[in-house]
Amino acid sequence: YSDWYNAGCGKAGWTTYKWETFLTSELPAYLSSNKQVKPTGSAAVGLSMAGSSALILAAYHPDQFIYAGSLSALLDPSQGMGPSLIGLAMGDAGGYKASDMWGPKEDPAWQRNDPSLQVSRLVANNTRVWVYCGNG
Numbered sequence: 001y002s003d004w005y006n007a008g009c010g011k012a013g014w015t016t017y018k019w020e021t022f023l024t025s026e027l028p029a030y031l032s033s034n035k036q037v038k039p040t041g042s043a044a045v046g047l048s049m050a051g052s053s054a055l056i057l058a059a060y061h062p063d064q065f066i067y068a069g070s071l072s073a074l075l076d077p078s079q080g081m082g083p084s085l086i087g088l089a090m091g092d093a094g095g096y097k098a099s100d101m102w103g104p105k106e107d108p109a110w111q112r113n114d115p116s117l118q119v120s121r122l123v124a125n126n127t128r129v130w131v132y133c134g135n136g
Contacts, residue, residue, distance in 0.1 A: 076116040078113070
């Protein structure tokens with residue numbers, strides 16, 4: 001869940017997704033104003049593709065997410081087969097292209113959204129991190 005570079009054209013039509021903006025700005029502002037939910041000190045936890053996003057959201061929004069949990073996620077999406085696997089999953093899930101999300105695989109957005117490359121940021125933020133995965 002990140003802000004996409006380009007409008008993605010999938011089975012549902014054209015949309016420029018701004019998930020990071022929604023999860024870190026729009027939704028917290030609404031919850032604070034309407035439901036008295038604090039916009040800081042929360043946890044970001046995700047399963048599968050959302051597991052990588054949870055770590056990235058915590059890395060770049062440390063006041064908002066002081067805890068991060070990842071369950072069965074691809075934690076190195078910019079490495080090796082990561083871009084190809086993400087491309088296959090996105091195509092299968094809705095006919096989307098990974099390049100619409102983060103540009104070509106050489107684009108810095110792939111590294112920005114790679115939890116394995118943001119470990120030092122999580123450590124510097126003093127983020128409490130939980131990572132769970134299977135062995136097979």
